[in-house]
Amino acid sequence: MIKSSILISLILVIFFCSACNSRGERETLKRLNTNDLHQITNTKDKDNFIDLTFQITSFETKGNTQYYVIKGMYDQTTVGLKVTINNTKEAGFNKGGIELSQIGEESNNFIRALRELYGEQISSVQMKDEVKFTDFVLESTSDYRKYKLFFESGEEDEYAEIYLNINLKDNLIEINEKDFEYREPILKALSL
Numbered sequence: 001m002i003k004s005s006i007l008i009s010l011i012l013v014i015f016f017c018s019a020c021n022s023r024g025e026r027e028t029l030k031r032l033n034t035n036d037l038h039q040i041t042n043t044k045d046k047d048n049f050i051d052l053t054f055q056i057t058s059f060e061t062k063g064n065t066q067y068y069v070i071k072g073m074y075d076q077t078t079v080g081l082k083v084t085i086n087n088t089k090e091a092g093f094n095k096g097g098i099e100l101s102q103i104g105e106e107s108n109n110f111i112r113a114l115r116e117l118y119g120e121q122i123s124s125v126q127m128k129d130e131v132k133f134t135d136f137v138l139e140s141t142s143d144y145r146k147y148k149l150f151f152e153s154g155e156e157d158e159y160a161e162i163y164l165n166i167n168l169k170d171n172l173i174e175i176n177e178k179d180f181e182y183r184e185p186i187l188k189a190l191s192l
Contacts, residue, residue, distance in 0.1 A: 040072035074113035080106035101130035118183040124191040160185035
């Protein structure tokens with residue numbers, strides 16, 4: 001009787017431990033309401049930098065990678081893209097650590113809006129499938145993370161930097177301009 005109780009207890013412990021491990025590996029998916037999208041805030045600070053704020057409409061975690069679909073309105077048009085964070089490092093430079101990628105026509109609308117906001121006349125209005133950035137974590141708490149992103153293609157005139165801020169408390173992601181000289185390279189990096 002004692003042996004069978006020990007055996008049953010052991011089986012239950014093994015079962016619960018394996019269930020905990022599989023839960024940790026399982027995808028976490030959160031979907032947020034998209035009915036009330038706000039305008040991507042064209043916040044011009046005192047230096048006239050253009051900062052854009054998007055709502056996180058879905059969030060998914062697989063292992064150490066986080067996927068955010070972000071959307072907003074530009075005038076009467078829905079704009080959006082996917083942000084992928086590969087959390088391989090907490091500090092220092094992380095080559096290819098952040099990707100901005102296409103989610104369909106909303107991403108092409110984002111390129112059109114960015115082109116208009118930046119006042120740049122690039123010919124393409126289509127977003128690339130995915131663009132990888134080297135990132136550097138500037139600030140990190142449980143609810144807020146601030147990154148500096150670097151785009152390098154090998155050509156000096158295509159080098160660009162932007163800021164990406166994740167505000168989990170308010171379900172927002174900001175894409176903030178670093179410098180005027182990076183407007184055209186950012187657009188070229190994101191566009192086909």
